Amino acid sequence: MQDIAERTGLSTSTVSRALNDSYGVSPRTIDMAKQAAAELGYVPNTGAKQLVTRKSNLIGVFMPEFEFESPQLMVRESVTRVIHNYKSINNLRDRGWRLCLRS
Known part of the structure; x- marks a missing residue:
């Protein structure tokens, strides 16, 4: 997620919220984060998400x-x-x- 944040210029928490479709993130930011995630081959850590x-x-x-x-x-x-x-x-x-x- 840090790599996505660096590529997009967003904070790690904003990237996290964008990738999880959380409330309060603009559609433009969501698209930017998801595009960078796809380009970088990001795969969410299922175990970490389950813990949170x-x-x-x-x-x-x-x-x-x-x-x-x-x-x-x-x-x-x-x-x-x-x-x-x-x-x-x-x-x-x-x-x-x-x-x-x-x-």
Whole structure:
């Protein structure tokens, strides 16, 4: 983020707010910060963001394993419906969410 700030002449905190679409940052500043971020190949640190916001944006789905196949199929069908209701995994990703499926 420091590199983006130096390239744009903005403060690090302004760059942070611009990249996170925070309130109070002009559209011109947001565009400038995002363009510099793209040019520099900036990738946000997910772990750092989770610490600051106290949110993981992770949807975890744990499917139990049953001795018989019938209940397990019902659980898998239910999970499949949930995923299709979100239209696609990419839609979740576009909204900043990650999906974790485990059995």
